[in-house]
Amino acid sequence: MSTSSICMLASRLPDARASRNRLLAAAGGGHTGGDVGACVRRCFGELLRLLTFSPGSRLRTPGPESGLRVRYVAEKPSHGKLTDETHLRIEIHAWSDETSCLDALAACIRSGPLPQLYGLDPADPCVPDRVSRSGAVWDITRNEYAVAGTLAAGDNPLASPHYYLCHPFVPCPDARGDRIDRALFNARDTVVIDLAATPTDMARYRDASIRDLGRLQRINRYFDPPGARDDPLAWLGAPPGVSNGNILGAPTGNDPANQLATVPGVFSRALHAPDAVRPPRLLHRPTHRPDRSSRVVEPMRRPDPVVDELLRVRRRFHESLLRPHLTFHARVISRHPADACAVAAALAEESFEDGSYRLVPSQSDATCSELSAARRDVVKVHPLPGEARLSELGDHPLAGLGVVATAAELQSLFALPVAGGRPTHGLARDTDPPGWRLDDLIVLGDEAR
DSSP, X not given: OOOEEEEEEOOOBOBTTOHHHHHHHHHTOSSOTTOHHHHXXXXXHHHHHHTTOOTTSSSOOOOTTOEEEEEEEEEOOTTOOSSTTOEEEEEEEEEESSHHHXXXXXXXHHHSSHHHHHTOEEOOOOOOHHHHHSOEEEEEEOEEEEEEOXXXXXXXXXXXXXXXXXXXXXXXXXXXXXXXXXXXXXXXXXXXXXXXXXXXXXXXXXXHHHHHHHHHHHHTSSOOOTTTXXXXXXXXXXXXXXXXXXXXXXXXXXXXXXXXXXXXXXXXXXXXXXXXXXXXXXXXXXXXXXXXXXXOOOOOOOXXXXXXXXXXXXXXXXXXXXXXXXXXXXXXXXXXXXXXHHHHHHHHHHHBSTTOOEEEEEOOHHHHHHHHHTTTSOOOOXXXXXXXXXXTTOSOTTGGGGGEEOHHHHHHXXXXXXXXXXXXXXSOBTTSOOOOOGGGSXXXXXXXX
16 A cells, blocks of 8 residues: 655744744643643644554554654755854654545644644655765664673573663653754754654563563562473462363353352352252362372572562553553764764753663664655654664563653654744744845945854
């Protein structure tokens, strides 16, 4: 199925102090109180949540080929000097393989205050050739750790040398984009910031997290009865093949008590009925008596003190996996590695609090070629290169959670910048006086230059 897309270009930045913009923010809803920055973050939060809607909601669920992208292109002059000649281009892309999904995303953008605040106009995507040919790449991901264990291999056969741990983003509640503006202005060459998100299926991550939590819980048990690793009923002394119902003495087969026990209220009435009308035995004792003399207990295992604290954090993190998530990338590309690193750090600090992020450097010609192809087709979300993963964990089933986040975590990252009291570089505020080209003016004196 062919993928359709739309692209909108921002022509200005809203001044957060202007009364016109404050009225637009207040009319946009969401209890923002006229805060322009909070209104913009709320709008992008709605767009991201729209991508994660489940079937049966008022809008159709976007498929795996649906997504949202925000791209900054800060072009520098060829001489690379620190001048005000920096031109900033901000694009908003939406794509989907179904027309109804794309129409829903476009309607969500047009019906909100974003077109009035940023002067959004239809445009074609653009990536400078100087960046698309080659460049240094820095990615922003969640904080992923390989926590080292404290036990030797012989102390506990269930223990691992490293355990996986991932922390969610802590979004900044008052992100405005000032750091990003300064970092792009101070860059020596053209910089591209590419942000993209698409829906993801969390079923495999939830299953892997449950299995990993079960393994962590067994590590600090001092011993397991024979066969407990393979058959959980071995704790009750049941032979292989005995069902849970037989172990607990539940009625089985065609026993008439089985039918009575399944009808609400019949079970309690039967217990208090006279002997003459009482049905046959409702409860059956287990027929198997385990031979306890033959039970052999495995050797005691040493507990790992790291696992107790790890379990506390992992249980809380597992609850967040029940919410809808998005696969994302936050990528900064420039020909100079120092510029890419500085802009990525500024973007991460502006979007997240408490250092709840991770900067990953990589050199990927494929990424640059994909950006170049964006001028002709839609670029999908691409995960981190294989060399950027945590080498200590190997192929851990949860290692992909570094590039997966909820809409609430990503809304500060995707929100467009808002101008404040200081002048901005590259893109004018909506309250700035109209600009004039120097070639169109008659300059009197050298000082005016």
